[in-house]
Amino acid sequence: MSSTNCRFYENKYPEVDEVVMVNVQEIAEMGAYVKLLEYDNIEGMVLLSELSRRRIRSIQKLIRVGKNEVAVVLRVDKEKGYIDLSKRRVSAEDIVKCDERYNKSKAVHSILRHCAEKFNISLEKLYETIGWPLSRKYGHAYDAFKLSITDSNIFEGLTPPNDAILEELKLYISRRLTPQAINIRADVEVSCFGYEGIDAIKLALKEAESVSTEQMQVKAKLVAAPLYFLSVQSLDKNQGIQLLEKSIEKIINSIEKNGGICKINMAPKAVTATEDAELERMLESNKKDENEDDEDEDEDED
Incomplete structure (x- = not known):
C-alpha cells in the first residue's frame, strides 16, 4: 500500500446503517461491485434487489460504471471483508449529508496528503496524530481546520512527527480554506x-x-x-x-x-467575474465618451 493512501476515518470499516460514498467498478448478475471511497477503496457490493424500489428494467439506467453513488451499509463481515450496501434505502436527505461530509473529508485528505508527500511521512501517521484526534474533538477535522485559520490554539495537544509539519499544515490550510470574498x-x-x-x-x-x-x-x-x-x-x-x-x-x-x-x-x-468585467467596460466606454466631449468643447472654444 502506498504511504499516501489511507482511509478518511478512524474506523477501518463503516458501521451498519452508515451512509457512504462509493464508486461503481463493475456490474454483474448479482448486482454492482463498488469501492468505498472514504474507506481506502475497500470493496463492497450493492445487490440487485437493493438498487431501486421500483421494478428494474435496465440496470444500466440505475447505476453506471465509474459513477459515484451514495449507499447505505447493510452488513459488514470484518473477517472476510464483505460489505453489502443498498442504494434504494438512501433518502434525499442522506445524499445531501453524505455529499457534504465527503467533500469535507476530501479537503482534509488533500491537505494531509500534501504534508505527507512534502515530509516523506506516512499519511496514516498524520491521520493518527492530527486528523483523527481533531475529528474526535470537533466532529470533523475540516471544521477544526477552518477554525484554525483564526485560532491557532486548535492544534494544541497534538503530537505530530515534528513541528515543521504543523507549520506547513497551518500555512497550507490558510491557503486552501480561507474563504474568498x-x-x-x-x-x-x-x-x-x-x-x-x-x-x-x-x-x-x-x-x-x-x-x-x-x-x-x-x-x-x-x-x-x-x-x-x-x-x-x-x-x-x-x-x-x-x-x-x-x-x-x-x-x-x-x-x-x-x-x-x-x-x-x-x-x-x-x-460573476464576467458581469464585473462588463460593468468595467461600460465605465471605460462612458469615460472615453466624456473625454471626447471635453475635446470637442475645447475645439469649439478655439
Missing part, C-alpha cells in the same frame, strides 16, 4: 429635478455608503446618469445582499424627502 452588486436609477437636485443625489448616495461596516464597505458609483451601481465584498453572500438592501432603503428615504425618485434596475445579487 463574494462581489455583491445592485443597479439603481436615482434622479431629482428639484432646485438642488444634484446635491440631493449626492446626499442619497452618501446615505447609501453610511451603512458600511468594518468588514463590508459599500461603494456607490456613477455609471451614466441617472444610473448608479452599489457594490460590496462579503464573505457571506446573504449578509452582503442584506447590507445592499439596507443601502437602497437609505437612498429611497433620502431622495424622496427631496422630491426625487429611486428605481431599482437590478436587485442586490452576487455577480
Whole structure:
C-alpha cells in the first residue's frame, strides 16, 4: 500500500446503517461491485434487489460504471471483508449529508496528503496524530481546520512527527480554506429635478455608503446618469445582499424627502467575474465618451 493512501476515518470499516460514498467498478448478475471511497477503496457490493424500489428494467439506467453513488451499509463481515450496501434505502436527505461530509473529508485528505508527500511521512501517521484526534474533538477535522485559520490554539495537544509539519499544515490550510470574498452588486436609477437636485443625489448616495461596516464597505458609483451601481465584498453572500438592501432603503428615504425618485434596475445579487468585467467596460466606454466631449468643447472654444 502506498504511504499516501489511507482511509478518511478512524474506523477501518463503516458501521451498519452508515451512509457512504462509493464508486461503481463493475456490474454483474448479482448486482454492482463498488469501492468505498472514504474507506481506502475497500470493496463492497450493492445487490440487485437493493438498487431501486421500483421494478428494474435496465440496470444500466440505475447505476453506471465509474459513477459515484451514495449507499447505505447493510452488513459488514470484518473477517472476510464483505460489505453489502443498498442504494434504494438512501433518502434525499442522506445524499445531501453524505455529499457534504465527503467533500469535507476530501479537503482534509488533500491537505494531509500534501504534508505527507512534502515530509516523506506516512499519511496514516498524520491521520493518527492530527486528523483523527481533531475529528474526535470537533466532529470533523475540516471544521477544526477552518477554525484554525483564526485560532491557532486548535492544534494544541497534538503530537505530530515534528513541528515543521504543523507549520506547513497551518500555512497550507490558510491557503486552501480561507474563504474568498463574494462581489455583491445592485443597479439603481436615482434622479431629482428639484432646485438642488444634484446635491440631493449626492446626499442619497452618501446615505447609501453610511451603512458600511468594518468588514463590508459599500461603494456607490456613477455609471451614466441617472444610473448608479452599489457594490460590496462579503464573505457571506446573504449578509452582503442584506447590507445592499439596507443601502437602497437609505437612498429611497433620502431622495424622496427631496422630491426625487429611486428605481431599482437590478436587485442586490452576487455577480460573476464576467458581469464585473462588463460593468468595467461600460465605465471605460462612458469615460472615453466624456473625454471626447471635453475635446470637442475645447475645439469649439478655439
